Each structure stands twice: as C-alpha cells, then as structure tokens.
Amino acid sequence: MPIHKTIVVTGAASGIGAATAQLLATQGAEVISVDLNQPAEPVGRFIRADLSDPASIQALVSALPTGIHGLANIAGVPPTRPAPQVLKVNLLGLKQLSLQLLPKLADGAAIVNLASLAGIGWPQAVHAIRASEDLGFDEVDAFCQAHAIEGARSYFFAKEALIAWTLQNRWTWRERGIRMNAVSPGPVDTPILGDFIETLGARAEEDMRVMDRPGRPADIAPVVAFLLSDAAGWIRGANIPADGGMHAKVLCDMNGL
Numbered sequence: 001m002p003i004h005k006t007i008v009v010t011g012a013a014s015g016i017g018a019a020t021a022q023l024l025a026t027q028g029a030e031v032i033s034v035d036l037n038q039p040a041e042p043v044g045r046f047i048r049a050d051l052s053d054p055a056s057i058q059a060l061v062s063a064l065p066t067g068i069h070g071l072a073n074i075a076g077v078p079p080t081r082p083a084p085q086v087l088k089v090n091l092l093g094l095k096q097l098s099l100q101l102l103p104k105l106a107d108g109a110a111i112v113n114l115a116s117l118a119g120i121g122w123p124q125a126v127h128a129i130r131a132s133e134d135l136g137f138d139e140v141d142a143f144c145q146a147h148a149i150e151g152a153r154s155y156f157f158a159k160e161a162l163i164a165w166t167l168q169n170r171w172t173w174r175e176r177g178i179r180m181n182a183v184s185p186g187p188v189d190t191p192i193l194g195d196f197i198e199t200l201g202a203r204a205e206e207d208m209r210v211m212d213r214p215g216r217p218a219d220i221a222p223v224v225a226f227l228l229s230d231a232a233g234w235i236r237g238a239n240i241p242a243d244g245g246m247h248a249k250v251l252c253d254m255n256g257l
C-alpha cells in the first residue's frame with residue numbers, strides 16, 4: 001500500500017528502526033531518519049540526535065519540518081545500560097520528543113511507540129508509573145533510587161510505563177485526529193539481542209525456544225508501518241504484540257488457561 005507521507009523514524013541506524021525506515025521508504029514515504037549514530041545506509045534525510053539529552057531533543061524538533069504524518073519512536077537501549085540512561089532514552093526522551101513534536105504533526109498523524117513484551121506487567125507497576133508521569137531528566141537518578149529501579153528492572157519499568165502512557169493517550173489528541181499506539185515484540189534478532197540474553201539468561205533462551213525462533217526486524221517493521229497508515233485509523237491506544245505468540249502464552253499461564 002503506497003503511502004505519501006513524511007515519517008520520522010528514531011533508532012533508524014540499526015535493527016527494527018532501520019528495517020522500518022527501509023520499509024516505509026519502499027512504500028513511498030518520505031522518511032526522516034533520527035539516531036545517535038550515523039546509519040550505514042541512511043534512508044532519506046538523517047538528523048543526529050541524542051534522545052537522552054533534552055537540549056538535543058529540542059534541537060531535533062527545531063530541525064524537523066512541519067506537516068509530519070507519522071512518528072515511529074523506535075530508538076532504545078538494552079537493560080545492560082545504567083538504569084538512569086535506560087529511563088532517559090526509552091521513556092523520558094521518547095515522551096519529550098512526541099510532546100514537543102505535536103505542533104509540527106499534521107492533523108490525522110500517527111505516533112507508534114516501540115514497547116516490548118517486557119512491559120506486559122504494567123498493571124502491577126501503576127504506583128511507580130504514576131510517580132514517573134512528570135519526571136524530569138535531572139530527577140531520574142533519585143527516582144530510580146526511590147523506586148528500587150536498578151539493573152534490568154529499568155528496562156522493564158520503562159516499557160511498562162511506555163505501554164501505560166500509550167493507553168492513557170488513546171484520545172488525548174483526537175480533536176486533531178492524532179492517534180498513538182504501541183508495538184510489543186518479544187526477543188528480536190538485532191545487535192541488542194545478546195544484551196537481553198546476558199540480562200535475562202535462561203529465561204530469554206526459553207522464550208526463544210517457545211517462540212520457535214527470535215523475531216526478526218522484518219517481523220516488526222510491517223506492524224509499525226500498518227499502525228502509521230490510514231488503514232489503522234480506528235486503532236487508538238492499542239498495544240499490539242508481535243512476538244510469535246509469547247504475549248498470549250504469558251497471559252494464559254498467568255490466568256491458568
């Protein structure tokens with residue numbers, strides 16, 4: 001389905017972001033690739049930005065044009081990184097970019113957040129999620145200490161809060177027809193898969209055995225592209241698993257099915 005849209009893709013230098021940028025360009029979109037690192041094969045215009053840094057986010061928003069039809073928030077760091085950095089990139093930076101970009105989004109635009117199966121437990125984290133709602137970049141260290149967010153928990157918490165934020169904003173911008181949704185993969189074979197295996201150990205190996213194989217960027221990119229397209233116009237505040245059935249397995253296991 002050809003799409004004549006301008007779409008900003010963060011994390012476009014690698015993995016799922018790179019696959020999404022390529023697919024969108026193939027479908028006819030004008031892609032603006034954003035990343036901390038220069039992509040080996042940039043798709044469309046490339047803008048370097050550090051999404052852990054509010055000044056860099058502000059500069060990015062200034063550099064972006066008006067009339068943007070889609071924002072794919074895909075940049076992220078794995079659970080092996082220090083907890084404050086995981087929260088800054090995977091949650092605060094993503095939220096800041098989305099909110100600051102709103103005036104430059106066209107009416108009817110779509111925002112897609114790359115969440116994770118790691119966020120499935122968000123209902124159990126509502127207290128900390130609420131406490132993080134207005135968290136500033138300079139408050140992250142104290143927040144992590146206050147809520148015992150250390151090690152891999154930072155990654156799980158960031159994805160839990162991201163899913164909750166996506167659901168909460170189902171109708172926030174509906175007067176302008178702006179939709180927000182999330183995609184939640186299980187383990188995906190990208191450069192950070194090794195970090196997940198290092199952090200989660202046997203559990204990640206077991207997940208991939210149950211799933212038959214790890215996901216591939218090409219399994220995830222079409223789901224993001226669909227949610228960005230007009231065909232997904234009635235999908236608002238959804239968190240779509242793209243994980244070979246892992247989400248369903250976890251829900252069935254949790255509920256004795």
Ligand SMILES: NC(=O)c1ccc[n+]([C@@H]2O[C@H](COP(=O)([O-])OP(=O)(O)OC[C@H]3O[C@@H](n4cnc5c(N)ncnc54)[C@H](O)[C@@H]3O)[C@@H](O)[C@H]2O)c1
Pocket residue numbers: 010011012013014015016017034035036037049050051052074075076077089090114115116117184185186187188189190191192193196
């Ligand atoms: N790979 C998996 O198993 C998996 C599973 C579920 C969800 N995810 C999520 O998918 C998204 C993409 O991950 P991936 O597997 O493609 O990883 P990846 O490492 O291949 O790509 C992540 C990209 O984000 C960029 N990035 C990191 N920090 C940044 C920053 N501060 N500012 C700007 N860009 C930054 C990196 O440079 C990289 O190009 C992440 O949000 C990740 O949490 C991945």
